[in-house]
Amino acid sequence: MIMPIMGIRFDDSLTLSHLFYADDAVFIGKWDRANILTIVRMLKCFFLASGLQINILKSKLMGIGVSNEEVLAA
Template sequence: MEKLSHMILKWEVSFSWQPFKISRQGLTLSYLFFVDDLLLFAKATETQVLVVKDCLKQFSLASGLIFNLEKSKLFISPNIHATFASRLSKVCGIPLTDDLGKYLEVPLIHKRASKKMYSYIIDRIMIKLDSWKGKILSLVGMRILIQSTTSAILLYNAIDSLTYLDV
């Protein structure tokens, strides 16, 4: 994957690949690599879709690895008209989605965060606490059990969320 990152950066320098701008004056983002997953970012234009597809094709030829576009998902900003998004999906051969799902049990958020998005954390904590025999513990023991359980679950989710933002 290091070779792919070098290829993407080379295409960026040559102004072929136009990365996604996080804000008007802010940083740009062209890819995020995880263990065996990757997220690619580019402007929502037909030209850019073809550039990304060509870059992946060249990487496949050089490495022998094959990208399965049918297992991939194409997420396009809700600010882009639906018919244009459909056309981009057809051009690149990747099915369009409005929800990227979860990665390591943490939702990939592509809109403003809400309480509902993180309600699964409270549910997990309640299931853990209900399954234990808290009745035989003293109040101090219950407190320690609750603190250790909740901090471990919250820490895991916080670290996973930071992973998406810090790369």
């Protein structure tokens, strides 16, 4: 089961978890293992359903307030 991405909550009416534009996607959320695993599983489901592979060389994982070692490990 894929869990929802836990986005960033701005107030009671706005939580931002993803943005899409043309063939680009940005996923935004709290840095935790569950969110990272959810995104990985979601991208795998996308690949299996569409046959389109994610280009890892054009992808970027960033963490704010997270060590470089932790980002590299993820």
